[in-house]
Each structure stands twice: as C-alpha cells, then as structure tokens.
Amino acid sequence: RKEVEQDPGPFNVPEGATVAFNCTYSNSASQSFFWYRQDCRKEPKLLMSVYSSGNEDGRFTAQLNRASQYISLLIRDSKLSDSATYLCVVNRRDSNYQLIWGAGTKLIIKP
Amino acid sequence: EAQVTQNPRYLITVTGKKLTVTCSQNMNHEYMSWYRQDPGLGLRQIYYSMNVEVTDKGDVPEGYKVSRKEKRNFPLILESPSPNQTSLYFCASRPRGTGGFYEQYFGPGTRLTVT
Numbered sequence: 001r002k003e004v005e006q007d008p009g010p011f012n013v014p015e016g017a018t019v020a021f022n023c024t025y026s027n028s029a030s031q032s033f034f035w036y037r038q039d040c041r042k043e044p045k046l047l048m049s050v051y052s053s054g055n056e057d058g059r060f061t062a063q064l065n066r067a068s069q070y071i072s073l074l075i076r077d078s079k080l081s082d083s084a085t086y087l088c089v090v091n092r093r094d095s096n097y098q099l100i101w102g103a104g105t106k107l108i109i110k111p
Numbered sequence: 112e113a114q115v116t117q118n119p120r121y122l123i124t125v126t127g128k129k130l131t132v133t134c135s136q137n138m139n140h141e142y143m144s145w146y147r148q149d150p151g152l153g154l155r156q157i158y159y160s161m162n163v164e165v166t167d168k169g170d171v172p173e174g175y176k177v178s179r180k181e182k183r184n185f186p187l188i189l190e191s192p193s194p195n196q197t198s199l200y201f202c203a204s205r206p207r208g209t210g211g212f213y214e215q216y217f218g219p220g221t222r223l224t225v226t
Contacts, residue, residue, distance in 0.1 A: 004153070008151065041199075041220070041222075042219070042220070043201055043217035043218060043219055043220055044154070044201075044215075044217055045217070046214045046215070087153070087154070098156060098159065098169065099156075099215065101146075101153040101154035101155075102153055103151055103152055103153035104153060
C-alpha cells in the first residue's frame with residue numbers, strides 16, 4: 001500500500017462546478033499536510049497548507065481528518081485555469097520530516 | 112528573482128555515459144533535494160541534503176550520487192545511466208526548519224532519456 005494515495009482521475013468537470021479530491025495517508029505520525037498544483041510538464045507549486053481546523057483560500061477549501069487519516073481539497077466555481085494535476089503531500093515525521101507525495105489527481109475543466 | 116535553476120532541461124543519452132544534472136538556488140536555503148517523477152508513481156525522493164557536506168539517501172538512491180560542497184549547489188550525478196533512469200527530475204530547496212512546514216521551491220525539471 002502506498003503511503004499517500006489519491007484517485008488518479010482524470011476528473012472531467014464543467015466550468016463553474018464544484019469538485020472535491022480526497023487523499024489518504026498511512027503514517028499516523030505525519031504532522032504536515034499540503035496540496036500542490038502541477039501543470040503539465042511543469043514543476044509543482046504550493047497551492048495551500050492544510051491545517052487541523054481546516055482552511056480556506058478563496059475558492060479553495062482544505063480539510064484534515066486525523067482520525068481517518070485523510071485530507072480533502074474542495075474547489076468551488078471551477079475555472080478553466082484550474083485544470084492541472086493536484087498533488088497531496090504529507091510529511092514523514094520519523095525520517096527527518098521528509099515529504100511523501102501522492103501520485104496526483106488530474107483535473108480537466110471543460111467549457 | 113528567487114529561483115531554483117536546473118541544467119540541462121532536456122537530455123538524451125546512451126547507457127553507461129556518465130552525466131551530471133546541475134541544480135542551483137539563490138534563496139540561501141539549507142535544505143535541498145532531488146526527486147524523480149514517473150507516471151503513476153508521483154514524486155520519489157532520490158537524495159537530500161540538510162546543509163553543506165551533509166547528504167542522505169531518499170527512497171530511490173540506487174544509481175545516483177550527489178554532492179553538496181556549497182550551499183547553493185546540489186548536482187545530481189549518474190555514473191552509469193541505464194534506461195530505467197529515464198524520467199523527469201526535479202531539484203527542490205527550502206529553509207531547513209523542522210516539521211517540514213516550509214514550502215518547497217522546485218526547479219523547472221530535467222527530462223532525461225537513456226537509450
């Protein structure tokens with residue numbers, strides 16, 4: 001079983017719709033959680049950190065459920081420019097806090 | 112401009128021919144790392160360095176070497192490349208800190224093909 005698992009998609013969603021991604025992680029000692037965005041053939045870039053109480057940044061909302069060991073990302077009112085791959089990232093506390101990366105979920109927003 | 116640079120961006124080479132991919136950052140970050148990205152597998156860490164002269168193996172170090180003689184540079188060396196090292200490689204840096212709370216900054220990637 002992978003340490004961080006995501007649905008690979010692709011998610012094909014009409015513009016303006018709401019889309020949700022989930023990510024599960026296996027290391028219960030993890031303490032830092034992130035969503036990164038990666039455009040095709042480009043480098044990943046931080047979208048948002050995920051805090052225990054949940055956090056929102058404009059149209060994006062991230063949630064953490066430690067008991068069930070999953071993280072979610074919600075995108076409201078999706079735009080064509082949201083098309084990308086979304087990477088779930090978790091730190092590995094017992095190994096110099098290395099980051100473990102999910103394989104990503106591909107999102108395609110259609111006009 | 113704060114950035115991580117990698118060179119070359121694209122490289123096609125043959126099995127066994129030694130190569131080096133350079134990585135440099137201008138943000139005075141202590142921590143640097145190399146990843147490879149393959150379809151369906153996500154980013155996998157090859158090596159990382161928490162400071163000058165300090166390097167450690169990541170999850171997939173076999174077939175790679177690194178060095179950290181200066182804070183800004185972290186080259187990746189493939190002594191004898193093989194076709195299974197065909198991949199997209201990213202260098203990244205961040206402030207050292209603990210807990211992995213800091214954002215990682217990535218270079219633009221190096222697409223390597225070994226024939």
